[in-house]
Amino acid sequence: MSAPEQLPEIDNGLLRFLTCGSVDDGKSTLIGRLLFDTKTILADTMNAIEKTSAKRGMTAVDLSLLTDGLQAEREQGITIDVAYRYFTTGRRKYIIADAPGHEQYTRNMVTAASTANLAIILIDARKGVLTQTRRHSYLASLVGIPHLLVAVNKMDLVDYDEATFERIKADYLAFAGQLGIKDVRFIPISALAGDMIVDRGERLPWYAGPTLLEILEAAPAAHTEQAEDFRFPVQFVCRPHDSANPELHDYRGFMGRVESGEIAIGDAVTVLPSGASSKVKAISLGSDQLERAIHEQSVTLLLEDEIDISRGDMIVKTVEAPSAIKQIDATVCWLSETPMSPARTYLVRHTTREAKAKIAKIDYRLDVNTLEQQPVTSLAMNDIARITLKLAQPIVADPYRANRATGAFIIIDESTNNTVGAGMIG
Amino acid sequence: MSTLTKQTLSHLDWLEAEAIHIMREVAGQCANPVLLFSGGKDSICMLRLAEKAFRPGRFPFPLMHIDTGHNYKEVTDFRDKRAAELGERLIVRSVEDSMARGTVVLKSADESRNKHQSVTLLEAIEEFGFDACIGGARRDEEKARAKERIMSFRDEFGQWDPKNQRPELWNLYNARSHKGENIRAFPISNWTELDVWQYIAREQLELPSIYFAHVRPVVRKNGLMQPVTDVTPAKPGDKVEDVLVRFRTVGDITCTAPVESDADTVEKILAETATTTITERGATRMDDQTSEASMEQRKKEGYF
Ligand SMILES: Nc1nc2c(ncn2[C@@H]2O[C@H](COP(=O)(O)OP(=O)(O)O)[C@@H](O)[C@H]2O)c(=O)[nH]1
Numbered sequence: 001m002s003a004p005e006q007l008p009e010i011d012n013g014l015l016r017f018l019t020c021g022s023v024d025d026g027k028s029t030l031i032g033r034l035l036f037d038t039k040t041i042l043a044d045t046m047n048a049i050e051k052t053s054a055k056r057g058m059t060a061v062d063l064s065l066l067t068d069g070l071q072a073e074r075e076q077g078i079t080i081d082v083a084y085r086y087f088t089t090g091r092r093k094y095i096i097a098d099a100p101g102h103e104q105y106t107r108n109m110v111t112a113a114s115t116a117n118l119a120i121i122l123i124d125a126r127k128g129v130l131t132q133t134r135r136h137s138y139l140a141s142l143v144g145i146p147h148l149l150v151a152v153n154k155m156d157l158v159d160y161d162e163a164t165f166e167r168i169k170a171d172y173l174a175f176a177g178q179l180g181i182k183d184v185r186f187i188p189i190s191a192l193a194g195d196m197i198v199d200r201g202e203r204l205p206w207y208a209g210p211t212l213l214e215i216l217e218a219a220p221a222a223h224t225e226q227a228e229d230f231r232f233p234v235q236f237v238c239r240p241h242d243s244a245n246p247e248l249h250d251y252r253g254f255m256g257r258v259e260s261g262e263i264a265i266g267d268a269v270t271v272l273p274s275g276a277s278s279k280v281k282a283i284s285l286g287s288d289q290l291e292r293a294i295h296e297q298s299v300t301l302l303l304e305d306e307i308d309i310s311r312g313d314m315i316v317k318t319v320e321a322p323s324a325i326k327q328i329d330a331t332v333c334w335l336s337e338t339p340m341s342p343a344r345t346y347l348v349r350h351t352t353r354e355a356k357a358k359i360a361k362i363d364y365r366l367d368v369n370t371l372e373q374q375p376v377t378s379l380a381m382n383d384i385a386r387i388t389l390k391l392a393q394p395i396v397a398d399p400y401r402a403n404r405a406t407g408a409f410i411i412i413d414e415s416t417n418n419t420v421g422a423g424m425i426g
Numbered sequence: 427m428s429t430l431t432k433q434t435l436s437h438l439d440w441l442e443a444e445a446i447h448i449m450r451e452v453a454g455q456c457a458n459p460v461l462l463f464s465g466g467k468d469s470i471c472m473l474r475l476a477e478k479a480f481r482p483g484r485f486p487f488p489l490m491h492i493d494t495g496h497n498y499k500e501v502t503d504f505r506d507k508r509a510a511e512l513g514e515r516l517i518v519r520s521v522e523d524s525m526a527r528g529t530v531v532l533k534s535a536d537e538s539r540n541k542h543q544s545v546t547l548l549e550a551i552e553e554f555g556f557d558a559c560i561g562g563a564r565r566d567e568e569k570a571r572a573k574e575r576i577m578s579f580r581d582e583f584g585q586w587d588p589k590n591q592r593p594e595l596w597n598l599y600n601a602r603s604h605k606g607e608n609i610r611a612f613p614i615s616n617w618t619e620l621d622v623w624q625y626i627a628r629e630q631l632e633l634p635s636i637y638f639a640h641v642r643p644v645v646r647k648n649g650l651m652q653p654v655t656d657v658t659p660a661k662p663g664d665k666v667e668d669v670l671v672r673f674r675t676v677g678d679i680t681c682t683a684p685v686e687s688d689a690d691t692v693e694k695i696l697a698e699t700a701t702t703t704i705t706e707r708g709a710t711r712m713d714d715q716t717s718e719a720s721m722e723q724r725k726k727e728g729y730f
Pocket of ligand 1: 021022023024025026027028029030153154155156157189190191192193
């Protein structure tokens with residue numbers, strides 16, 4: 001083994017992104033290229049791929065084989081779904097969500113997109129903007145991905161022609177405007193040859209922008225740069241009841257993750273849905289005492305007053321309190337092979353709270369290709385629809401557009417305990 | 427895309443926060459969970475995460491190890507010591523007991539007991555009525571795990587059915603199960619081997635000694651170094667060599683090989699990990715080499 005080297009310094013956090021494209025647009029090759037050129041693929045894995053490539057009679061190593069597991073599944077018609085891959089550049093760690101691009105995989109893309117902050121939309125330079133491109137872009141914007149990167153792939157097959165790239169860009173912008181997509185960037189690449197991904201290559205001299213990896217390295221890791229309201233769903237209440245230790249005798253720690261915003265010692269807080277108020281006395285993370293906690297931190301809050309709080313409650317800043325609601329209008333994606341049965345009662349899980357729910361009405365189903373609204377009486381797998389739900393118990397929610405964490409919910413079928421739907425409030 | 431202005435977490439802080447959140451979800455949603463603790467590096471990280479998630483309270487679950495009887499003594503000693511230091515309950519169930527009961531039958535006396543752990547695990551789940559097992563598996567460990575859920579559903583036979591897994595959206599985990607069924611929860615799914623070592627370094631976690639470079643008698647076979655031990659003695663004709671090695675994973679003796687290394691500190695291991703050229707399993711697992719599909723197969727049979 002080589003001598004110890006200086007460790008890579010990772011200072012720019014973690015970025016989660018997904019890749020979308022139709023079958024054969026080059027998703028697997030692009031992911032393979034990113035892993036390969038960032039030296040994430042280790043020798044034994046490479047050997048296995050080389051062997052398989054040779055067995056299949058290929059002269060070059062087929063990088064798409066790195067994500068082969070999923071392709072085999074696809075062939076068997078198995079309906080799952082998202083594979084996660086990892087690489088690091090020394091500056092940043094990346095999690096790629098890779099969902100198969102088949103027509104019927106709306107639900108997989110929605111699943112992959114739900115945790116991503118950036119989407120790479122692949123377009124085959126020979127084919128240009130397709131129906132699928134529109135669908136993927138629509139779904140990405142529906143799920144609230146703030147940054148889109150349109151990668152025009154297979155530039156080698158169009159002689160690295162600038163005019164082709166510009167035409168595709170113009171076509172894309174024409175419909176992106178209708179979808180309200182704001183932050184979109186374009187890049188010409190060849191995943192196969194490796195042009196403009198990690199290395200610039202020499203075949204795209206007319207493109208002056210950053211490489212694909214440079215764009216990823218600079219993309220904001222936070223989901224939004226706007227200040228968000230503080231939302232802290234309580235996951236677990238810690239009461240050690242340790243009579244031997246007087247300090248712990250009355251200890252009540254409220255454990256959870258800061259889903260949005262931030263909180264500091266002394267801030268006035270309200271507990272919902274009860275409405276009880278107090279002030280933050282202490283914030284801890286393990287044995288560390290913190291002055292404040294920020295978005296995505298898992299911490300324990302201690303309050304000045306003794307109030308009754310349990311899992312499912314939400315702690316918010318008194319000045320930013322949302323209201324509790326028992327009826328929600330939402331866009332849902334149906335995930336289950338068993339269609340939605342409007343007569344049934346489902347379970348909605350929202351933050352750390354569960355509530356029984358009935359379908360009050362289905363406004364319409366949306367054709368994700370044409371955006372046409374269609375009347376329906378039930379929902380099948382991969383359907384996207386506007387519905388209204390009535391809840392047995394109130395939830396404390398924000399519109400999804402304003403707050404991804406408190407605007408999202410899943411629908412559970414209690415008979416199987418399966419997750420059958422995903423919803424976005426507002 | 428404008429430049430970053432909002433304060434965000436470093437990648438280790440983010441991974442830690444996610445893992446704590448997942449552990450608390452298991453504790454909040456499941457009636458009777460258990461945390462699998464082997465004494466290996468991943469599960470050592472898991473214990474630190476559990477401390478951060480639940481202290482000053484006690485862990486809302488016991489620890490459990492499924493012992494093949496073929497583990498390194500340094501590791502099982504460490505396991506017992508760590509559990510005692512934390513003051514948490516440790517359950518040990520052994521494959522040898524399953525063999526005595528006749529529920530595990532080896533094909534031959536020297537067959538690896540590793541894959542039979544799943545039988546003993548299922549028996550223990552039934553004995554204690556556990557509805558969730560929290561484990562330290564990572565998605566980057568090998569291909570079949572890349573699509574594994576953070577909350578993975580197992581049926582009454584402990585089987586993982588790839589066709590019957592729940593979609594996981596946002597950080598809304600569904601850990602519900604009916605009686606007899608089981609959830610396997612993986613809080614460090616999104617960690618890589620490098621992340622684990624970085625976390626060990628940052629948190630200054632103590633590890634069993636065999637993770638660090640030491641001289642050990644080995645026999646070189648199929649590109650791996652097979653340790654010479656009571657369980658795996660040298661065969662006639664084997665050339666036994668004393669080599670400076672360390673373990674990247676510590677599992678059952680019969681299927682875990684060390685790598686050649688002079689890294690005797692966490693910092694040196696980290697440096698090696700950042701520049702290594704072979705995957706963790708490829709370098710160390712004698713059972714995985716046969717087939718790429720072997721992990722998938724074992725998972726279906728209830729392996730962790
Ligand atoms: N010429 C050329 N072929 C490519 C490029 N990217 C991918 N391909 C090929 O296109 C085919 C489909 O690619 P793959 O990555 O499997 O597509 P996926 O279905 O989107 O994952 C494979 O034969 C690739 O080798 C590219 O940039 N140029």
